[in-house]
Amino acid sequence: MTALAPARSSRRLVLAGAAVLLVALGLVALMVVRPSAATPSGGSSLSAPADDSVDAGFARDMAIHHQQAVEMSFIVREGTDDEDVRRLAYDIINTQANQRGMMLGWLEMWGLPKSAAGPPMKWMGHTFTPTGDGSLMPGMATDAELAALTAAKGEKAEILFLRLMTVHHRAGADxxxxxxxxxxxxxxxxxxxxxxxxxxxxxxxxxDMLKDRGAKP
Structure with a gap:
C-alpha cells in the first residue's frame, strides 16, 4: 500500500457521506416545491421547463461543475493545516453540495433526466467538446491537475488549490x-x-490569499 492510500480511503468515505447529503437535499427540494402544469408564460418557478431548456441544461452542467469543486475542496483539506484555506474549502463544500442537491432535486421534480444525452454547454448556444483529460467543461481541472493537487502538501497545495479554484469559479460564474x-x-x-x-x-x-503567499493567480 502506498503512502497516499490512507488519504484516498479517507476521502472516499467523506465523498460517500457527501453523496448521501446530496440525496437528502434533493429529497428536501422535492418536498418543498411540487411541480405543476407549465403556465403559458413559462415563467413560474413551479412550471416544468423543457428538456432542452436553459434551466435544465444549466442544472445538469452546473451539478457536474459543482461536483468537482467539492472534490477539490476535500482534497486540499487533507493537504494543508492552514485554517484560512481549510475554512474556504469547507464553505465551498457546504455551499456547492447544497446547490447541487437542489439542482438535481429540481430535475427529478420536473421529470427530466439528470444527465444530458449530448455534449455539455449546448444551452449556452455552443457546445464544449471534452478533450479526454478529465476536464468536461470550461474551468474544470484535468485529471493530471487533480493528481498534482492530491500529491501536494502545505503551501504548495494551498497555492495550487487557489489557482485551480479561481479558474473553476470564473467559468462557473460565466x-x-x-x-x-x-x-x-x-x-x-x-x-x-x-x-x-x-x-x-x-x-x-x-x-488576496494568493498574494499573501507570494503567488500569482
Missing amino acids: MAQAAAGAARTDAIRNLAEGMVRGQQSEIGLMA
Whole structure:
C-alpha cells in the first residue's frame, strides 16, 4: 500500500457521506416545491421547463461543475493545516453540495433526466467538446491537475488549490450569469444570480490569499 492510500480511503468515505447529503437535499427540494402544469408564460418557478431548456441544461452542467469543486475542496483539506484555506474549502463544500442537491432535486421534480444525452454547454448556444483529460467543461481541472493537487502538501497545495479554484469559479460564474439572464424559472434565475455573487466574492478572496503567499493567480 502506498503512502497516499490512507488519504484516498479517507476521502472516499467523506465523498460517500457527501453523496448521501446530496440525496437528502434533493429529497428536501422535492418536498418543498411540487411541480405543476407549465403556465403559458413559462415563467413560474413551479412550471416544468423543457428538456432542452436553459434551466435544465444549466442544472445538469452546473451539478457536474459543482461536483468537482467539492472534490477539490476535500482534497486540499487533507493537504494543508492552514485554517484560512481549510475554512474556504469547507464553505465551498457546504455551499456547492447544497446547490447541487437542489439542482438535481429540481430535475427529478420536473421529470427530466439528470444527465444530458449530448455534449455539455449546448444551452449556452455552443457546445464544449471534452478533450479526454478529465476536464468536461470550461474551468474544470484535468485529471493530471487533480493528481498534482492530491500529491501536494502545505503551501504548495494551498497555492495550487487557489489557482485551480479561481479558474473553476470564473467559468462557473460565466455559466451562472448566462443562466440568470436566460432561464425561465424563478428557481434557476435566483440560484444562478446568487452563484454569480458568491463566486465572484470568493475569486476576490482567493486573489488576496494568493498574494499573501507570494503567488500569482
